[in-house]
Amino acid sequence: MSNNTSNACINDSTNQINIIFVGMYSFISIVGLILNLIALVVFCNNGRTRSHTVVYMTHLAFADLLLILTLPMRIYYHLGFTGLHQWMCNILGLVLKANMYSSIFFLMFICFDRCLAVNFPMSAPVQKWRKKAWLVCIGIWLLTFGASVPIYLSKPSNQTQDKCFDSIPVFAIQPIVVLPTLFVGFGLPLVLMLICSWFLVRAVRRSTVAQTNLVDSSKISKMITTSLLVFLVSFLPYHATLLLLSLNRHNITCPMLDAHRYSLMVACVNTVLDPVAYYFTTDTFKKKVDMGAFRRMLPLNSQSSDLTRRGRVAEDS
Structure with a gap:
């Protein structure tokens, strides 16, 4: 790895305002915070009818919020301010990466x-497994x-403060770390999502259950498309640059390091896309936001309403 090259790349950006990073991280912080807080309010006030999928959505919103809370310090850093201790940068980086995965x-x-809800709606073993959603979380x-x-505890302690969020992920791009990261942290989820999407499409086209009014086929198709697009747009660039840095770890250039920084920023955009792609395509979330998510928090508005259950098998089950 060329330390001179990496230091030159970092020194070029030190004490300078990076408008792109400041603007994007500010947008993600504000919009992502609002959307995910709304999601948590809706899900937490929907306790009586909380489904298994909503359990995962609730934890997803919480993970996105934790990631967003690390971004103000990145904004501070990209505004050109220095003096951040490296241990603080490491901890914030740990929280960001852990919540990203x-x-x-x-x-x-x-x-x-x-996929299980649509393809095996009456299976007792499947329903028993789905009830363990909180254990999975x-x-x-x-x-x-x-x-x-362990990755962040193994980071070298001789990094200067000015590197902070621009430092090369030395340990993370070692083959012993990057290979499990790529296969388990990205490849396995992508493959499983592709397989589940195929089974969902097949269920919509062939399953007897999917042909009834219990399932909204157009909404399922929209969820399948948005889920895969969100996943690929958000996480493919970051893992591609991680692989690139690993393959060239002895000769990392400035464009490679820049690609890693920008791809990480794109991955953070996922915290904004998650509520749009998942929460707003479910009847429970959309109708609670439109009609009563916040009114139910008031003591004089405790009335309940019968929400339609059409599409709940695929959307909120």
């Missing part, structure tokens, strides 16, 4: 859970943070 696994299980948190902590 938590989001990936929650997205994967949302897709998997919907705990396992995801333990996996993502448990796998991330």
Whole structure:
């Protein structure tokens, strides 16, 4: 790895305002915070009818919020301010990466859970498995943070403060780390989502259940498309640049390092796309926001309404 090259790339951006990063991270922080807070309010006030998929969505919103809380310090850094301690940069980086992979696994299980709901609506073993959604969520948190902590504890301690968020992910691009990251953290979820999407499409076209009015086929198609697009647009660039850095770890150039920074920023945009792609395509979330998500928080508005259950098998089950 060329330290002179990496230092030159970092020194060129030190003490300078980076409008693109400041603007994008500010947009993600504001819009993502609002959307995910709304999502949490709706889901937490929907406790009586909380479905298994909503459990994953709730944890997804929480993971996105934790990621967003790390962005103000990145905005501060890209405004040209220095003096941030490297340990703080490392901790914030750990929280960001851990929650990014938590989001990936929650997205994967949302897709998997919907696939089970549509293809096996009457299967007792499947329903028994789906009821363990909260255990799966705990396992995801333990996996993502448990796998991330050793990486950041192994970071070299001789990095200067000015590098902070621009430092090269030295340990993360080592083959022993990057290969499991690519296959388990990105490849496996992508493959499983593709398989589940295929089964969902097949269910819409062939299944007897899917031909009844219990399932809205157009809405399922929209969810399938948006889920895959969100996943690929958000996470493919980052993992592609991670692989590029690993293959060229002894000769990293400025364009490679810039590609890594921008791809990480694109991955953070996922916190804004998640509510749009998943929450707003479910009847429960959309109708609660439009009619009563916040009114129900008032003591004089405790009346309940019968929401239509059409499409709940694929959307909110």
